[in-house]
Amino acid sequence: MRKLRHWLFGLGGLLWLHHVQAQNTFPLNGVADPRTGYYAFTHATLVKDAGTTLNNATLVIRDGRIVSVGANLPVPSGAVEVNCQGKFIYPSFVDAYSDYGTPAVQRAPGFNFGAPAQLNTATKGAYGWNQALKAEQNAFAVFTADETKAKSLREAGFGAVLTHVKDGISRGTGALVTLGGDKENFALLKEKASAHYSFSKGSSTQSYPSSMMGMIALLRQTYLDARWYKQNPVTEGKNLTLQAWNENQGLPQVFEANDKWNVLRADRIGDEAGVQYIIKGGGNEYQRIGEMKATNATFILPLSFPQAQDVEDPADARMVSVSDMKHWELAPTNPAAFERAGIPFCLTTADLKDAREFMSNLKKAMAYGLSETAALNALTKTPATVLGVYNEVGSLDAGKWANFFISSGPVFNDKTVIYQNWIQGKKYVVKDENWADPAGSYQVVFNTANGPVNYTLNVKSGTSAALVGGKDTVTSKFYYDGRSVRINVAPERSTENLYRLSGTVGGQGWTGYGEDSLGNRFTWTATAANPATAKADSARRKAPGALGKVTYPFEPFGYEEGAQPKAETILVRNATVWTNEADGVLQNTDVLLRDGKIAAVGKNLTAAGARIIDGTGKHLTPGVIDEHSHIAAASINEGGQSVTSEVRIADNLNPDDINIYRQLSGGVTTSHILHGSANTIGGQTQLIKLRWGANDEGLKFKGADGFIKFALGENVKRTSSTQNNRFPDTRMGVEQVLTDAFTRAKDYEKAWKEYEANKSKKGAVAPRRDLELDALVEILNSKRFITCHSYVQSEINAALKVADKLGFKFNTLTHILEGYKVADKMKQHGAAASTFSDWWNYKMEVIDAIPYNATIMQRVGLNVAINSDDAEMARRLNQEAAKSVKYGGMSEEDALKMVTLNPAKMLHIDKQVGSIKTGKDADVVLWSNHPLSIYAQSLYTIVDGTVFYDRGKDEQMRKSLAAERQRLVRKMVGEKRGGAAVTPALPSYQLMHTCSDHSHSHGLLTVDAEEVE
Template identity: 45%
Template sequence: MKKILLLLYFSVLLPKTYAQEYFPNNESVQNRNTNFTAFTNAKIYVTPTQIIEKGTLLIQNGKVIGAGNNIAIPKNCMIINLDGKSIYPSFIDMYTSFGIEKPKGITSTERNPLYDTKRSGYYWNESIRSEVNGYESFKYDQTKAEELLKAGFGVVGTHVQDGIARGSGTLIALNNFDKSTQLLSDKVTNHFAFTKSATTNQAYPSSLMGMMALLRQMYLDLDWYKKGNATTKDLSLEALSNNEKLVQIFASEDKLNSLRAAKIAKEFGLNYVLKGNGNEFERIEEIKKTNSKFIIPINFPEAYDVSDPNQANQMELKDLRFWNQAPTNLKVLTDNGIVFALTTDKLKKLEDFRPNLLRAIKYGFDKTKALEALTTIPAAILGKSNEIGSLKTGSLANFVITSGEIFEEKTIFYENWVQGNKFVITDITIKDIRGDYDLSVANQQYKWKISGDITAPKSIITTIDSKKVSSKLTVSNNWISTVMKSMDSTKTTFSRLIGYIDDIQLLSGKAILFNGNEVKWSAVRTAPFIKPIDSLKLEKNNMIIPTTFPNVAYGNLKKPTTQTLLFKNATVWTNEKDGILEETDVLVKNGKIASIGKNISDASATIVDAKGKHLTSGIIDEHSHIAISNGVNEGGHNSSAEVTIQDVVNSEDINIYRDLAGGVTTSQLLHGSANPIGGRSAIVKWKWGASADEMLYKDQPGFIKFALGENVKQANWGITNPTRFPQTRMGVEQVFTDYFQRAKEYDVAWKNYNATGKKGKGKAPRVDLELQTLAEILNKERFISCHSYVQSEILMLMNVAEKFDFRVNTFTHILEGYKVADKMKEHGVGASTFSDWWAYKFEVNDAIPFNGPIMHNAGVVVAYNSDDAEMSRRLNQEAAKAVKYGNVSEEDAWKFVTLNPAKLLHIDDKVGSIKVGKDADIVLWNTNPLSIYAKAEKTLIEGVVYYDLQKDEEQRVAIAKERNELIGQLLQEKNKGMITQEPKKAEKKEYHCDTLEQ
């Protein structure tokens, strides 16, 4: 009986709902609306800067007909009054994988490396997948579309996120009602990334430098292919050619990788849109210089739970700092005039997008710029400004209806219209019943407080004597239903209140009491709803830690600059014929050593009292692997001469600062020893805080790493079924012979073409970066530094070199060099060795600590190197071992780590000694630099102080203070109930010759 009465009651009141001016939202009854629809009295954002107050938006057939204050409304037009509400263009996310299944990785049975492609008719490397088209594997995902629609998005770009060259992306309208119009453009973007394809076990490339080399070779091959030089069709290169006019998007995913991608773009005259990481603010000067447009995620890191001090202490300062600084990234980009769009990519859940965006706004990101980054900018980048991103006449009718300003926390998203089809987010007809009421039910009086959200109100009912009555409130389609729960000593009873919301000042309806009786109820509003003050909004923003150069521990607030310094009364180790000079002055000016002598004066110089201290040239490490990003080995082929460490210098590695603290000013960063012919090296000066390009030694001579022994034949790789040639030491010799013969023929082909072919007498040879590099060796334009141990192989490589009429420049490690020192002297090769490493693997069993001195005494140029991040900080002590083990003089021993490596690197005209006119790369020591008690007090590079012992002590105090500040902020976040994550210790991989990327 009660149910019947309730249904009758609803049937009487239900017709009132038909007064609303809205179409049904059921797909089964939705027909395409070809009539005009006018949205009146709204605040209309035609664009982020063109705003119409109390305007009318007129749409028809999924497009905007007009927007303004004097829009003529046609007859038979559906009119929707949006008084007090706002209309914004729907958002655009141009970087997603919406509707595209993640490519499946290879199975465990296919893990053994593949060295040749299995594909026929495509490019030789399976990570070049430019022939892939996103639209071909696209399947509309209605569930995901609804998530995006609720967040305000109307259009997304999507593509297959797999491989280095990933193929074309498509543009999709999130139209859940009309599948025929969802595809806006089948091919709109062309995608690239520094990521191998998950679908191949092809060994190459295995490193970041390999990926960059592959991209260069791909573009060179494309140019050669387009000119008609190829004899067979390549579907991958065909696709690259066909997609050249599309928007080129590169997923760099990191600030330094953005700079690397921009470098490739500049080399080939390309214009990449760079999909960044959110850390661009840390290198904003270099980012700005790229002149690139960006796509920026806003996946800010969650606060760390640092309540456990032991866990907190494991965290690196840079990670704590990034949590603090990340919300400022969008403001910094805007302040520097960088054009960018926003993306939901990399968010754990889509619901985080809006809170993160509001957080960025709280930290200074301009609201108008935020709207541009979601509408007009992505539309312009995509070349679709006439269709999407605005509400100009002719644009698609893609818009969001909100309760107010779109970037206010309290604002409600009501509806998202895409191509003129409505998606309901929140019922726009719902009335705000929140507030305080006097409730009367069957002559019983109560106080009723309704709070919470408009769409999910909360109910608190109390009796006149302030006893709480348990209640539950639901609102749907403006019907209100409340259950009141009462308890006495014997039982629990329920009363149900039902009513239709006509007037929020007076709520009324029928109540079904616990005994079945029906009575009237009413609630008179006594006070409006006052939203509780958001404690988070009241709180000030966290104090933002200033960005440093680099933005890690021991970074500088300002980049250091060249100084004029006068070192007075030092013991100067000149490394020249003058030897060691006592009580001598050295003037540093304009980055050079300007004067050496007694009683020097310069009014512009800062005086450094060096009495009792020692001044030397900076240490030079001929063989280092620090400061390299994502792989020291490109071991996917037995030759990787095309790759270069110069592409992957990591200018933010803390080991740079540690090297400076040990007096190291210059290092050669070498490829590892995974293959006989490795990659090209980078000679760098450790200018802490500068960019990677600024660290590269200017006009540096070309070097390349070769290797012999166990590593190159994969003896220690642990591969189940090694198949890559060579597998023996005799195979290593054959690799060298074969590649140099090929390089010789390649060089001849190009010389012949340059002599005759350019005049139209022949097709151009294919540019091969690998063979081109090897040809430079044959032409004595590039020099070999070879990883070596065993005397037989040392002799073998010298024989191969002499056969092809060049000389090996340096044997590095060379722990059996003492056995063949006479042959080395005869060949003209230098040695860069360890002071006293031995027996750490089989081929080192014959190593002795007298190796370096024996080679030195035989007339070989000898250097000591580190090959190790820890050892490079104490190469001064390694040099001292030459005195201990071989009775080498102190001056000559010091040259083992200064002038001699400079000679091996062909840079001794600029560095390696203290001589007027040379670069002011010098170190001030507190005592004899060969002493175990020696400390570097100042380390200069080109007259700039990059390390200062006194400043270092001050920085340690400042770092401890900063950590405490950040930990305090994080503890506050946890106390406020914010989501936190467990602290993670950053596992830093230290590279050695044999380190392989997984």
């Protein structure tokens, strides 16, 4: 066995015996060194994986690979022995989400509504039609080792990363690389290790997609296009993007979601395509952990936690939302929430400004409940397993790459230091100091001429020790540098019996020569008596103290787990009931709600166990239905093209929108969430019930007919833009867009019918599935219905003629402020009208608006509704309806129907809602006063028999909310005064979507002071 002194392996002077391939293609400028890296790391506490720890273990590596691992293994002949007495060896971490070594991506500027549209891709070559699809992009082709970044990652314990180019909605393939400083040829472990996707266009300047729902539609369509491309269609030619897309489907599929709701959006894309994504989260997934588990995905979780904000100034503090403060407090609980829920996850340095923050943030997450075992798995086995490379990295097993680090103790302990990180068998220094702390107890043997003499040496530090022999304890002069040791002692306190010892640090301990005061020489050995051992979950950190609760939704007025409202049996007694049926308004009447339905309407009703609500002096009406709303959506307009019927509001609902709760306070129970008016044929709409606290699927009005948004006029032809290059540019062009779209839809439908009739014949090829045309075919077959943004009588006439010619119908004309001019033609066509009460003069198209419009259209025989198109107006739609009583002399019952039964009929849901009738959904509102009065307040808003708004409870919640705000402010102030870094107070903004034509987003940016009413 070859022995070398430990000084060869000190951090300051390691003689590196670099492993080299016996043969390679690179020329050598210098003298060849054929020696191989052959090492035995002995006497270590070796953490083989999260479930296996070996004491006094040996790790043998050769040529960059692990040869053997075990306890008390002999050191192989020819191996260089590295004594790791008292040290820990761990598998180096694996980061499953990185852009290490790839070029920086220049993000495209935001969409400018007034600027010219880039309608076509700027990518040159035989690639796909959309610049944001980069399936052909390969990280390995552009990977360059970056020693600066690699060093910071190694210092955090990482040895390998999955890297990709973070550019595009489809990002191509990722590569598994190590963090060594060798040539890229050696660092590259797997060229194509994964395929990547996101909801970010990255550097693409192409106009489409310009919204969340557009990105989702693009992904859905591309999955379909790629399958179609496998048929080798002549009409497509060579499409390298679709070719690469198909080739990449066999790889692990990684989706960057970055938000809890985006997680669900991505998962549904995967479900539709038959793909299970590995999902990169954003840190707020703990807010919907049940939904996260239901995805069956493995997650990649960042440890980028928000800083406390500087809220000492009350003027600043009042603009910081409770939601933001709660997230600051609870964000570190995210990994622990995944562990408790049994959801597999990896941890990543992604989203950190500096990888050196990783370990401190990880320890913070552990203080908030994450166990050491789960943390280690999330950094080793889990990422290696989901990427299909556990046979290469992720644990210390024979045959795997020699990626490991050596630390002073359990890696997650606060005082632990990582000394070295070995990558593919090459050592990288992390902490340049004596890695071997000699503190401890040693059994010392002097091999004198008179026989062995035994002592115990207690070392306190590198300069102080005590030698114990018999009954005596003598303080010794002690010198230790990790490579050699010197001790001067007088064991029997006899000045004539002084001993001087010198030795070296070896594999089994210390060995050397000694001399007594008479000049007698002898050999001596010292063996550690109490080597360090690992302890499971040994790092005990300061607990974070009392934490706030997760609420559903994660907003003010949300409900804690278990406190969510549930359907009840409710008996409203002695109310004035506005039935909207032939019975009209009933005085002193009872209404029984049971199992989410209206069970009975009458007098003196009884129901065992029912919750009794006294309606005396109060008014009970059907819930308000808003036919035209833009709340509860992450995006509203997909304005990148003139026809975007493939996009769906359903794909980007936002259940956390505080406007859901606010509108419940105004009696709204159902809202029709529309696409905006940026294009002639917009996106598919979504009807929701305002079930505050539900997730996005829970909001949807099940079984309702599908609708779609069309638009006419200024918004479509972009009157506000002087640089519009997107067709149409005139109202005449709008007609042609409609004509062209439905002509194509008819041809598409015909092609599919022909295929279905002949698909059994040889050579039959299915047409390309087109989601845009699918929706238009649904309209032609009366399976999807149009609600159309409209103002001017001339274009309304033109649109009706196009529809009549091509065989489709406008179900509803919304806004329709010149409806009084064309009411007869609308009636003939069969269109309904959803209008404003008295909005006027906000642009040229509405200059002829009059407050008598609704009444005139109603008298002609149209079904007329009053809508909001505005989050604030929706809270008082009952008052908006009442204006027609004032302006047009409409009856009170007819006025109320304009925000209840009439929109229900427009939306084809009048069999479920819109009136108080036995068997209908229990969607009702109890008002404090006449429902058309400006003094009327909603006391209870009930949806499906569940009280989602209770004015009395609301007052209690406001008090609790005020207390919670003050608690969080005090905690943030304490963070600052405790010396922690804080950020300036940041107001929380919310985009209030409307059908304004002044911005692409159709919204107003407002400060979100949702907890201050």
